[in-house]
Amino acid sequence: MKDKLARNISIYRKERGLTQEELAQHLGISFQAISKWENSQSMPDITLLPALSKILEVSVDKLLGYVVQDKKITIYEDEYQTEEYYWGTEPNRACYQVLQLMPPTKPLKLLDVGCGEGKDAVFFARNGYEVSAFDVTDAGIEKTRRLADRIGVHLNVFKADLLEYRLDTHYDIIFSSGDLHYIKPEYRTEIFANYKRFTNENGMHVFTVFVNKPFIAPPPEKETNAYAWHSGELLAHYHDWLIRDSAEIVFDCNSSGIPHQHAMTNMAAQKVPSVLRP
Incomplete structure (x- = not known):
């Protein structure tokens, strides 16, 4: 809990545009105390949590790291409530790339980041990987478990917010298809550094992200919690890894019932051992 609280204080302080000194002034304490909180050296006194929550404009539960949704994170939460699988049950093409490369x-x-209704996570489990997966929607998690039971495979699926969740366990492969646009630009460096840190040597990240193109109209879905990526931006986070594959594609989509197009970057990057120099 201490580490989650430390990260959340730092994240929400920066989101509100406050320095450590300014937050300390609001609370009537020293800025050194704030620094210790954010570095996990100490924790706020319980009596300060209500004031801290009010200043940072988040609930105490959310500050402590519990996923409590005051508003929808994704527009697909309602779609996942149906019996049918909104995205179908066929795996994404990037899944076959994982099978080929590793x-x-x-x-x-x-780890499947933002697993949705679980089609990719279940595919990986069916093919022999030890799979963990998370999503922010209760309905998505339930449908992932249901699909796993139907296929007869085991996986560890849990609820977490992509923007807030940080890894503390090492993985060989981290996979995400079409969910990374929910990460705010100012948090991407920190989140990808965490993912890279908790990836075993020779492990891989296989990610797909939507990118903005001036010749493609904005999608008809109005996602207030989605943030644009730009061509090359994802690769910049992996300048110190081996890029095994990188492609940018344009494809047709009808997910909203309105035909439209998306541009997407597909990337496979490998964490090769550091070269020792004399």
Whole structure:
């Protein structure tokens, strides 16, 4: 809990545009105390939590790291309430790239970030990976479990907010398809540094992100919590990794019932061992 609280104080302080000194002034304490909180060296006194919550404009539960949704994160929450699988049950093409580049010839731990209704996570489990997966929607998690039961595979699925969740366990593969646009630009460096840190040597990240293109109209879905990526932006976070594959594609989509197009970057990057120099 201490580490989650430390990260959340730092995240929400920056989101509100406050310096450590300014937050300290609001609370009537020293800025050194704020620094210790954000570095996990100490925790706020319980009597300060209500005031801290009010200043940072988040609930105490959310500050402590519990996922409590005051508003919808994704427009697909309602779609996941239906019996049918909104995205179908066929795996994304990027899943086959994982199989090709890092087949499960030995036990491999894989994390599916933003698993939605679970089609990709279940595919990986079916093919022999040790799979963990998370999503922010209760309905998505329930449908992931239901699909896993139907196929007869085991996976660890849990609820978490992509923007707030940080890894504390190492994985061999981290996978995400079409969910990383929910990460605010100012948090991307920190989040990807966390993902890279908790990836085993020779492990891989296989990600797809939507990118803005001036010749493609904005999608008809109005996602207030989605944030644009730009061409090359994802690769910049992996300048110190081996890029095994990178492509940018334009494809047709009808997810909203209105035909439209998306541009997407597909990336596969590998964490190669550091070269030792004399």
